[in-house]
Amino acid sequence: MKTKMKTGPFIIIMVIAIIIAIYTLMPFILVVVNVFKSAKGEFGIANDPVGLKGASFAQLGDNLSRVINNSNFSFWSAFGTSALITIICLVLLAVFGGMAAWVICRNKTKWSTAIYMVFIASMIIPFQVVMLPLISTFRDVGNFVGLKLLQSIPGIVFAYLGFGGAMTVFILTGMVKTVPYDLEEAASIDGCSYEGIYFRIIFPLLKPSIVTVTILNGMWIWNDYLLPSLMLGQNGKVKTLPVAVQAFVGSYVKQWDLILTAALLAMIPMIIIFLIAQKQIMSGMVEGAVK
Amino acid sequence: MGTVSPAKKLASAIFLIGGAALLVIALILDFTGSQFALRGWMLIIGILAVLAGLYFFPSSSRHKGMINIIFLFPLLFTFAVTVIIPLVLGIFYSLTDWNGIRMTAFVGFQNYAAMFNQPSFLWSLLLTVLFVVVNMIMVNVVGFLLALLCTSRLKGIGFFRAAYFLPNLIGGIVLGYVWQFVFNNVLITLIGNGISLLSNTNTAFFAIIVVYIWQYAGYIMLIYVNGLVTVPGDVLEAAAIDGANPIMTLFRIKIPMIASTITICTFLTLTSAFKQFDVNMALTNGTGSVQNFLGKYLTNGTQMLALNIYNEAISKNNYAIGQAKAVLFFIILAIVSLVQVRISNKKEVEM
Numbered sequence: 065m066k067t068k069m070k071t072g073p074f075i076i077i078m079v080i081a082i083i084i085a086i087y088t089l090m091p092f093i094l095v096v097v098n099v100f101k102s103a104k105g106e107f108g109i110a111n112d113p114v115g116l117k118g119a120s121f122a123q124l125g126d127n128l129s130r131v132i133n134n135s136n137f138s139f140w141s142a143f144g145t146s147a148l149i150t151i152i153c154l155v156l157l158a159v160f161g162g163m164a165a166w167v168i169c170r171n172k173t174k175w176s177t178a179i180y181m182v183f184i185a186s187m188i189i190p191f192q193v194v195m196l197p198l199i200s201t202f203r204d205v206g207n208f209v210g211l212k213l214l215q216s217i218p219g220i221v222f223a224y225l226g227f228g229g230a231m232t233v234f235i236l237t238g239m240v241k242t243v244p245y246d247l248e249e250a251a252s253i254d255g256c257s258y259e260g261i262y263f264r265i266i267f268p269l270l271k272p273s274i275v276t277v278t279i280l281n282g283m284w285i286w287n288d289y290l291l292p293s294l295m296l297g298q299n300g301k302v303k304t305l306p307v308a309v310q311a312f313v314g315s316y317v318k319q320w321d322l323i324l325t326a327a328l329l330a331m332i333p334m335i336i337i338f339l340i341a342q343k344q345i346m347s348g349m350v351e352g353a354v355k
Numbered sequence: 356m357g358t359v360s361p362a363k364k365l366a367s368a369i370f371l372i373g374g375a376a377l378l379v380i381a382l383i384l385d386f387t388g389s390q391f392a393l394r395g396w397m398l399i400i401g402i403l404a405v406l407a408g409l410y411f412f413p414s415s416s417r418h419k420g421m422i423n424i425i426f427l428f429p430l431l432f433t434f435a436v437t438v439i440i441p442l443v444l445g446i447f448y449s450l451t452d453w454n455g456i457r458m459t460a461f462v463g464f465q466n467y468a469a470m471f472n473q474p475s476f477l478w479s480l481l482l483t484v485l486f487v488v489v490n491m492i493m494v495n496v497v498g499f500l501l502a503l504l505c506t507s508r509l510k511g512i513g514f515f516r517a518a519y520f521l522p523n524l525i526g527g528i529v530l531g532y533v534w535q536f537v538f539n540n541v542l543i544t545l546i547g548n549g550i551s552l553l554s555n556t557n558t559a560f561f562a563i564i565v566v567y568i569w570q571y572a573g574y575i576m577l578i579y580v581n582g583l584v585t586v587p588g589d590v591l592e593a594a595a596i597d598g599a600n601p602i603m604t605l606f607r608i609k610i611p612m613i614a615s616t617i618t619i620c621t622f623l624t625l626t627s628a629f630k631q632f633d634v635n636m637a638l639t640n641g642t643g644s645v646q647n648f649l650g651k652y653l654t655n656g657t658q659m660l661a662l663n664i665y666n667e668a669i670s671k672n673n674y675a676i677g678q679a680k681a682v683l684f685f686i687i688l689a690i691v692s693l694v695q696v697r698i699s700n701k702k703e704v705e706m
Contacts, residue, residue: 186439346516
């Protein structure tokens with residue numbers, strides 16, 4: 065039985081909720097307001113960073129063209145690099161992660177248990193403790209075997225597979241456990257090959273957890289700064305969006321019209337994806353944490 | 356179990372022998388210092404060919420084992436190269452005079468001694484502990500209150516949840532710069548005294564905490580909401596019939612019933628606050644003056660541990676000391692994680 069809340073407390077709670085929402089959205093609103101304005105002038109960003117006076121679409125177009133075509137930022141290239149790295153990593157992590165999770169889960173040998181334990185334990189390793197040797201290892205091994213591992217997209221994808229594997233396998237193993245073994249036996253009797261069982265039966269059934277790991281890994285890889293900044297370099301040709309923003313701010317200190325426009329461009333893709341898949345993202349983030 | 360076709364036998368043999376040959380040639384080229392441009396590709400194709408050979412391996416009794424190896428290989432290999440090897444090397448390097456490229460001598464615990472003699476490092480350590488403790492409490496309290504708000508009978512609840520969660524979507528670098536703008540321009544204009552919060556060490560530290568709570572509380576809120584909705588409705592109803600007021604219901608029923616959620620959130624905020632780097636770098640880059648700490652004047656007033664490690668190695672080029680700090684960082688996190696696992700295991704047994 066739900067009792068109806070009295071009007072008085074309801075209004076108070078509503079007002080509190082709205083005030084907090086304004087607060088959490090305020091920085092985003094400020095960015096949007098100010099990309100419509102020029103840096104200087106009476107109503108420019110420097111003198112009046114709050115008001116709507118002085119805002120115009122012409123100025124927005126001007127700001128956008130100055131940032132997008134800026135060789136220090138090269139938005140499309142950075143956006144493309146970020147998107148490419150994220151998508152390749154997400155696909156490979158889902159496929160390889162599912163494969164590894166299935167093998168670990170269905171073979172109760174000493175080896176598979178040990179591998180699983182190492183994966184779990186490795187999740188507490190902070191990036192800081194491996195980052196310096198990682199760079200030198202990639203540089204030295206790359207030179208030795210004749211492959212470009214630093215400042216290259218395949219190299220960074222390789223690193224993300226290594227760092228994202230543990231969490232992906234952990235979550236997917238939990239899902240594989242819920243798939244009844246009878247199903248696999250039945251498929252095997254019907255003549256399905258061992259690897260076919262994974263691709264035809266297990267992988268499709270893992271879909272809910274694949275969505276979860278894709279969201280968790282996607283948020284991490286898309287927003288990650290430290291790994292790409294070390295592996296691709298601050299001044300390298302290949303940059304991800306966060307690295308490009310950092311480099312751009314470094315070369316245009318305090319030029320807020322340019323910086324805020326760059327920030328807006330960096331935020332938009334994520335916000336669009338959030339608007340489309342809001343429910344999945346929010347539940348995926350929770351599931352990842354609760355497990 | 357089934358007969359093996361000769362075609363499969365042949366394919367397996369070709370792939371295994373060809374792949375192994377390519378691998379051997381590539382490695383010989385590597386070890387002889389050849390600069391042949393295609394040797395990297397030979398290595399990759401060699402590995403793939405060997406895997407294909409294993410796949411076609413002409414024995415159905417072994418087939419399962421071969422598939423297991425092939426399925427585990429990609430993640431295990433990348434994991435070993437990017438995590439295990441650098442971790443072992445890193446611990447080793449922290450005991451040497453490594454300069455990021457090569458090492459010449461083993462120096463024992465000299466790097467560790469050196470870092471504990473840096474007042475700036477001790478300051479960062481202290482600051483990080485303070486930051487972690489404050490945030491662990493604040494983010495959980497704020498997140499929990501938001502969760503209560505978002506499970507009460509609000510209109511447009513979906514909008515509020517999304518609005519509170521939104522800051523968590525954007526990376527710390529971009530957010531850090533946006534907040535720098537808010538502190539340095541917007542607030543100055545609104546308040547009108549011309550002094551930015553970021554210009555003073557104490558208030559700048561406070562500003563980092565504010566931004567961190569802003570970014571993280573929405574996420575923690577979602578986890579608490581998830582916990583709160585699992586509290587059974589009939590229990591709450593029974594409590595209401597017995598005359599429990601909302602505050603009693605909160606402390607006697609809701610909070611005890613979501614104890615495991617509280618453990619998860621505490622641990623999440625703890626590790627994430629401890630590793631805080633992006634916002635710290637973008638907002639203040641660790642600057643801020645400290646007049647007198649252990650008799651020294653410091654310029655890294657708002658620099659936390661992760662940023663201190665980064666600057667020591669990358670900016671100051673002291674790779675060995677930076678690595679020693681990172682190992683300490685790892686040890687602290689490992690201890691915290693073990694304690695957390697212990698606590699949550701104990702709680703689960705009690706329940």
